[in-house]
Amino acid sequence: MTIANTPLKESSLQPKGWFRYFSFSLDHKVIGLQYLVCGFVFYLIGGLLASAIRVELTSPISDFMPRDVYNQVLTLHGTIMIFLWIVPVVNGAFGNYLIPFYVGARDMAFPRLNAVAFWLIPPAGLMLISSYFITGAAQSGWTAYPPLSITTPAAGQIIWILSVLLLGGSSIFGGINFIATILKLRRPGLKLMQLPMYCWAMLGTSILVVLSTPVLAGTLILLSFDIVANTGFFNPNLGGNVIVYQHLFWFYSHPAVYIMVLPAFGLVSEILPVHCRKPLFGYVTMVYSIMAIVVLGLVVWAHHMFTSGTPPWMRLFFTIATAFIAVPTGIKFFNWVATLWGGRISLNSAILFSCGFIINFVLGGITGVALAQVPFDVHAHDTYFVVAHFHYIVYGGSVFVIFSSIYHWYPKVTGRMLSENLGRLHFALTFIGFNLCFAPQHWLGLNGMPRRVAEYDPQFQLINQISSAGALLMALSTLPFLWNVFESAFKGTIAGDNPWNALTPEWLTSSPPPVENWEGEAPLVSEPYGYGVTQAEFEQSSISTYQEDEHQ
Amino acid sequence: MTTIPQLNKDSQEKGSEVDEHHDVRMFGLAAFLIADGMTFAGFFAAYLTFKAVNPLFPDAIYELELPLPTLNTVLLLVSSATFHRAGKALRTNESKACQKWLLITAALGIAFLASQMVEYFSLPFGLTDNLYASTFYAVTGFHGLHVTLGSIMILIVWWQSRSPGGRITSHNQFPLEAAELYWHFVDGIWVVLFVIFYLL
Ligand code: HEM
Ligand SMILES: [Cu+2]
Numbered sequence: 001m002t003i004a005n006t007p008l009k010e011s012s013l014q015p016k017g018w019f020r021y022f023s024f025s026l027d028h029k030v031i032g033l034q035y036l037v038c039g040f041v042f043y044l045i046g047g048l049l050a051s052a053i054r055v056e057l058t059s060p061i062s063d064f065m066p067r068d069v070y071n072q073v074l075t076l077h078g079t080i081m082i083f084l085w086i087v088p089v090v091n092g093a094f095g096n097y098l099i100p101f102y103v104g105a106r107d108m109a110f111p112r113l114n115a116v117a118f119w120l121i122p123p124a125g126l127m128l129i130s131s132y133f134i135t136g137a138a139q140s141g142w143t144a145y146p147p148l149s150i151t152t153p154a155a156g157q158i159i160w161i162l163s164v165l166l167l168g169g170s171s172i173f174g175g176i177n178f179i180a181t182i183l184k185l186r187r188p189g190l191k192l193m194q195l196p197m198y199c200w201a202m203l204g205t206s207i208l209v210v211l212s213t214p215v216l217a218g219t220l221i222l223l224s225f226d227i228v229a230n231t232g233f234f235n236p237n238l239g240g241n242v243i244v245y246q247h248l249f250w251f252y253s254h255p256a257v258y259i260m261v262l263p264a265f266g267l268v269s270e271i272l273p274v275h276c277r278k279p280l281f282g283y284v285t286m287v288y289s290i291m292a293i294v295v296l297g298l299v300v301w302a303h304h305m306f307t308s309g310t311p312p313w314m315r316l317f318f319t320i321a322t323a324f325i326a327v328p329t330g331i332k333f334f335n336w337v338a339t340l341w342g343g344r345i346s347l348n349s350a351i352l353f354s355c356g357f358i359i360n361f362v363l364g365g366i367t368g369v370a371l372a373q374v375p376f377d378v379h380a381h382d383t384y385f386v387v388a389h390f391h392y393i394v395y396g397g398s399v400f401v402i403f404s405s406i407y408h409w410y411p412k413v414t415g416r417m418l419s420e421n422l423g424r425l426h427f428a429l430t431f432i433g434f435n436l437c438f439a440p441q442h443w444l445g446l447n448g449m450p451r452r453v454a455e456y457d458p459q460f461q462l463i464n465q466i467s468s469a470g471a472l473l474m475a476l477s478t479l480p481f482l483w484n485v486f487e488s489a490f491k492g493t494i495a496g497d498n499p500w501n502a503l504t505p506e507w508l509t510s511s512p513p514p515v516e517n518w519e520g521e522a523p524l525v526s527e528p529y530g531y532g533v534t535q536a537e538f539e540q541s542s543i544s545t546y547q548e549d550e551h552q
Numbered sequence: 553m554t555t556i557p558q559l560n561k562d563s564q565e566k567g568s569e570v571d572e573h574h575d576v577r578m579f580g581l582a583a584f585l586i587a588d589g590m591t592f593a594g595f596f597a598a599y600l601t602f603k604a605v606n607p608l609f610p611d612a613i614y615e616l617e618l619p620l621p622t623l624n625t626v627l628l629l630v631s632s633a634t635f636h637r638a639g640k641a642l643r644t645n646e647s648k649a650c651q652k653w654l655l656i657t658a659a660l661g662i663a664f665l666a667s668q669m670v671e672y673f674s675l676p677f678g679l680t681d682n683l684y685a686s687t688f689y690a691v692t693g694f695h696g697l698h699v700t701l702g703s704i705m706i707l708i709v710w711w712q713s714r715s716p717g718g719r720i721t722s723h724n725q726f727p728l729e730a731a732e733l734y735w736h737f738v739d740g741i742w743v744v745l746f747v748i749f750y751l752l
Binding site for chain 1: 575576577579580583584586587588589590591592593594595597598601602605606608609612679680682683686687690694
């Protein structure tokens with residue numbers, strides 16, 4: 001295996017030109033883009049499925065597709081969006097592209113493992129999607145709860161399990177690589193507390209990946225035995241226990257929500273300071289908040305199971321733990337607001353999407369805290385209220401940040417600027433469409449519309465149609481974005497190395513960067529957020545713990 | 553006003569590249585083993601919960617004998633020690649001794665697998681007989697898979713540490729040390745497994 005701090009003789013032998021994006025390249029930047037583009041293709045597929053769901057739900061009867069097809073579409077939509085779009089993109093794509101820059105390395109710690117981790121994804125995705133055409137896809141939702149997952153047609157469910165196992169493996173390999181890169185490959189002289197915030201977010205996320213994903217893998221292996229080998233781990237008829245599946249599943253899948261959103265926190269923390277020309281507010285509290293979220297995130301899983309016969313002490317414990325996790329999350333929220341406060345904000349597409357994230361995320365966070373209260377949750381569980389909650393987090397949060405990041409880093413990656421007008425149009429359509437689609441679902445849920453159904457009480461039709469109209473806007477919003485990305489790649493104004501006057505290390509090299517990131521040695525950036533303040537003000541500020549380096 | 557980023561072009565103090573490389577790879581392996589350990593932790597937690605809340609059906613048979621698994625525990629613990637001796641021998645350039653200890657370690661691993669097989673065939677219950685039986689076979693089987701992989705790895709390391717001609721020397725210890733760490737891990741898991749499945 002090659003190692004990163006020393007020049008990678010091997011990676012300079014990598015293919016050049018377009019072909020390298022389809023090759024087993026070891027260059028972290030190529031792999032990052034592979035993750036991004038591959039993820040985006042899956043996002044488009046998942047988006048088509050979502051549109052199909054919303055079309056079906058414009059009428060109270062199942063007329064657009066048969067019910068079993070609806071179940072398959074719903075399962076594929078959830079699985080694709082989580083495992084093939086958000087997780088690989090916020091971790092794999094941006095992590096691979098940025099982390100080596102941020103730690104001052106020429107590549108990731110294990111470039112070959114890195115390429116393997118990426119190349120597990122396309123086959124897993126193709127397998128999952130083709131199952132729909134060949135055997136019929138899984139029908140038990142992204143959670144695959146038994147006994148449903150044991151009693152629905154087996155072939156699709158088994159393919160689903162295999163594909164999630166591959167994706168889990170990819171995620172674990174990626175996590176190990178990030179931890180090793182951040183902790184072991186830092187450029188000499190670069191201290192942990194000088195790292196850009198995204199490194200901390202990825203460190204925390206990767207710890208969650210490494211600790212929780214294997215539990216999901218083990219659980220799915222047991223589930224597959226139940227399906228093919230007639231064991232009864234989770235089959236009550238054979239003496240098994242479905243609740244154990246739920247515990248193990250959520251031991252992964254609650255951390256998974258942080259695996260989807262912590263990197264987004266990190267990315268926002270990079271983008272805001274640049275575009276409002278102010279240092280990131282409260283660096284140290286941000287770091288501790290991330291670590292607190294990692295620890296607490298591992299002990300709140302049963303808030304998904306309040307209606308699964310959980311005993312009272314367990315309900316109490318998990319309610320309190322979940323309430324606690326809102327504290328570090330709130331700290332981060334206020335830190336972002338304080339970063340923006342009084343800044344010279346340029347209202348470009350990147351910051352619009354970041355601000356959209358802040359607004360949506362805080363709404364999703366509030367409904368999350370509400371759902372963690374047992375008396376409320378027993379009414380809202382498995383209704384559209386939950387659907388609204390988590391879409392505010394995963395779409396309003398993570399996906400908004402992905403777009404914000406694309407607007408921010410596109411000039412670095414391609415050397416050209418995106419069109420701001422198209423970007424703002426994209427933002428307006430997305431923001432309005434998103435809120436139109438998901439805000440009404442709170443009302444639907446509170447009034448008793450269950451989730452995961454193709455048919456519903458006719459009294460809900462109007463609100464569902466409004467929601468579907470929002471979905472249509474969201475689908476349309478993709479068009480200006482795609483047009484922008486393709487056109488600007490050829491016709492966009494030349495960006496130069498550092499169009500935003502940013503201070504983090506990826507901007508201190510050419511656009512696009514050379515194969516080994518820097519022509520000479522990696523720069524030591526001891527103050528990644530030193531915007532718009534004087535040296536004296538620095539030393540007063542909360543981030544001035546790095547003075548030793550400032551004065552050398 | 554924008555401050556100019558602090559560029560520091562001091563030459564990097566590089567340690568020996570080989571050492572650094574070695575260090576990062578061992579770190580990566582340790583992280584992987586933590587992940588692997590979490591898979592077992594999930595299995596153990598499931599088994600303990602089953603035991604706590606799921607009574608066996610009245611006619612179900614689930615009984616384990618102690619002697620054979622105790623022997624197995626001894627085999628694995630001894631094999632950890634012999635692997636350690638092999639590593640020591642490599643560091644002092646005694647490749648003959650190193651190979652001898654590796655061979656003994658592999659033999660112990662294979663003996664463990666054989667005796668595990670004997671146990672499987674003598675047990676009065678099968679994989680699908682009842683919940684505990686299924687869990688027992690799934691978890692010990694998963695562990696056995698680890699032992700199988702480990703034994704193969706040891707044999708490869710044994711072959712590669714022959715002298716002259718082998719790739720593993722006191723200058724290139726990584727494969728041996730990686731296999732050793734993995735082996736200790738597999739042994740450690742067994743001890744926990746033994747306590748949970750046979751003693752509790
Ligand atoms: C302030 C923080 C949060 C709290 C207190 C919270 C709480 C909850 C609770 C209690 C549920 C269970 C609802 C039910 O099924 O009855 C839930 C569901 C969910 N949450 Fe959150 N959440 C928070 C943040 C997040 C974040 C950051 C994400 C993702 C990035 C997220 C994603 C989800 C998802 C996907 C579900 C649905 C699971 C399912 O399929 O049932 N939540 N949340
Ligand atoms: Cu949760």
